[in-house]
Amino acid sequence: MKVLKFGGTSVGSVENMCNVKNIINDGRKKIVVLSAMSGTTNILVSIANNIAHDMTNEAIEKINKLHETYFNTIDKLLLDESLNIDVKNYVTGIFNFLVECTYQEYSLHLENKIVAQGELLSTYMFNSYLAQEDVTSTLLPALNFMRIDNHKEPDMFYIKQDFEAVFNEAPDVDIYITQGFICLDEEGNISNLQRGGSDYTATIIGAVIKAEEVEIWTDIDGMHNNDPRYVENTKPISNISFDEAAELAYFGAKILHPQTVTPVRADNIPVRLKNTMDPEAYGTLINDDHTENGVKAIAAKDNITAIKIKSGRMLLAHGFLRKVFEIFEVYETSIDMITTSEVAISLTIDDDRNLDKILTELEKFSVVEVDKNQTIVCLVGHSIVNHHETYRLFQILQDVKIRMISYGGSRNNISLLINANDKIKTLGKLNDYLFELVTL
Ligand code: ADP
Ligand code: ASP
Ligand code: MG
Numbered sequence: 441m442k443v444l445k446f447g448g449t450s451v452g453s454v455e456n457m458c459n460v461k462n463i464i465n466d467g468r469k470k471i472v473v474l475s476a477m478s479g480t481t482n483i484l485v486s487i488a489n490n491i492a493h494d495m496t497n498e499a500i501e502k503i504n505k506l507h508e509t510y511f512n513t514i515d516k517l518l519l520d521e522s523l524n525i526d527v528k529n530y531v532t533g534i535f536n537f538l539v540e541c542t543y544q545e546y547s548l549h550l551e552n553k554i555v556a557q558g559e560l561l562s563t564y565m566f567n568s569y570l571a572q573e574d575v576t577s578t579l580l581p582a583l584n585f586m587r588i589d590n591h592k593e594p595d596m597f598y599i600k601q602d603f604e605a606v607f608n609e610a611p612d613v614d615i616y617i618t619q620g621f622i623c624l625d626e627e628g629n630i631s632n633l634q635r636g637g638s639d640y641t642a643t644i645i646g647a648v649i650k651a652e653e654v655e656i657w658t659d660i661d662g663m664h665n666n667d668p669r670y671v672e673n674t675k676p677i678s679n680i681s682f683d684e685a686a687e688l689a690y691f692g693a694k695i696l697h698p699q700t701v702t703p704v705r706a707d708n709i710p711v712r713l714k715n716t717m718d719p720e721a722y723g724t725l726i727n728d729d730h731t732e733n734g735v736k737a738i739a740a741k742d743n744i745t746a747i748k749i750k751s752g753r754m755l756l757a758h759g760f761l762r763k764v765f766e767i768f769e770v771y772e773t774s775i776d777m778i779t780t781s782e783v784a785i786s787l788t789i790d791d792d793r794n795l796d797k798i799l800t801e802l803e804k805f806s807v808v809e810v811d812k813n814q815t816i817v818c819l820v821g822h823s824i825v826n827h828h829e830t831y832r833l834f835q836i837l838q839d840v841k842i843r844m845i846s847y848g849g850s851r852n853n854i855s856l857l858i859n860a861n862d863k864i865k866t867l868g869k870l871n872d873y874l875f876e877l878v879t880l
Contacts, residue, residue, distance in 0.1 A: 443471045443651045445620060445642035448478030449659035450716040451562045454516045457569055459716050464615055465575050471645055473620045474566060475638040476558025484558055488551035491542055499542045507535040520572045527568045534561055553630045559619035567617050577615035580606050586623035588631060600648045639697040647703035654711045661715040662724030663695055665737045666871045670864050677724055677737060684736060684820050685726045687853045691818030692741035734829060735874050736821035740863055744814040745792045746843055750784040751806035767801045777846045777855055786844050788857060813860045823851050836873045840866050
């Protein structure tokens with residue numbers, strides 16, 4: 441059985457929902473994971489934000505506007521009167537719940553309940569649309585089986601057991617629909633797998649059912665060799681390994697949630713990226729084949745903070761690094777890049793929520809410098825560090841100020857830390873010289 445995930449754009453309009461229906465209606469049994477309609481999760485996050493800042497009127501205004509948008513979509517999607525009424529009732533229930541939320545005191549639990557509504561809306565609507573089109577399907581509520589543990593990792597034991605129970609109790613149909621992104625935490629509160637998390641839901645389910653393949657259907661024809669939002673002339677990559685895909689997703693390729701390949705790589709379950717608007721396009725196949733060497737793709741991760749920790753006397757003394765890393769561990773902040781010299785170490789973080797506390801601790805035994813607004817540019821390719829063309833990188837980037845470089849951490853990744861203002865220029869230059877064969 442396959443797992444097919446459709447992202448926000450794929451369920452974001454009546455026309456695209458019709459494409460999704462055509463793609464999944466092939467008479468084969470499958471699990472379909474849906475995101476919220478595009479834009480919805482962003483609005484729900486901003487509603488939660490308004491509640492956090494006592495901006496109740498703004499929140500209610502957004503809720504009413506979104507309610508109206510959903511009613512318009514339902515009128516276009518569901519011409520069958522009884523389905524139209526049923527879905528409007530369901531949707532109104534959700535919007536009434538959101539209005540109730542505006543009277544409550546803000547908490548992270550409340551925010552999580554609010555942002556979970558997008559996937560509940562899209563799956564209910566789409567399931568009813570299939571019924572109207574005489575395609576038999578059934579809903580598997582993700583909150584009945586998807587769960588994270590106290591480290592915010594999927595609790596695979598629990599998920600497998602409960603998924604099987606939910607699946608076995610459901611009517612025997614070809615198409616099972618479930619919500620991406622949403623889950624329960626270890627205490628049973630509504631939570632989520634972080635933004636873009638529907639990809640992760642799909643591979644978690646893929647691992648649980650030992651799927652034949654996981655397909656991620658989105659609004660572009662696969663993983664491109666550079667970020668198409670900032671660079672022209674990017675091209676889809678037809679094959680990429682789990683290792684390469686994991687590096688790209690982690691270092692900013694928005695097309696995949698950072699953890700997407702983690703659940704499936706051990707079982708070598710292929711992940712295929714496909715375009716809902718152009719199903720014939722080949723897309724990208726991610727599996728454990730390492731086809732070619734050299735630079736395959738470039739990605740960038742923004743909002744990085746660089747921290748330089750100077751302590752001439754103590755740096756080489758053993759125990760110093762442990763002392764530094766322990767501080768980051770205590771504040772649950774993961775480090776992305778590290779470089780060292782005799783007198784200082786530089787490292788980067790992307791989660792700066794506890795930065796002040798971390799700095800206070802570090803300053804007890806070192807001199808610390810912080811640079812915000814940095815970007816990690818990551819070059820990925822099988823055995824890239826050994827490739828005979830890789831030296832050109834330094835020629836290409838002659839006029840870019842590189843704050844840090846990480847080479848050899850893995851054979852498949854070279855990362856550069858640059859100022860965020862230089863990002864577009866850097867991505868463009870790398871693209872021209874590495875992929876467009878411009879000669880120096
Ligand atoms: P979905 O809603 O389907 O999950 P996303 O917006 O999360 O879609 O991801 C798809 C988008 O990712 C594309 O529209 C594209 O703009 C962006 N993107 C960023 N980097 C890449 C890349 N290397 N290859 C393809 N798309 C990328
Ligand atoms: N709807 C969620 C988000 O916008 C999850 C997803 O789209 O994958 O982040
Ligand atoms: Mg996404």
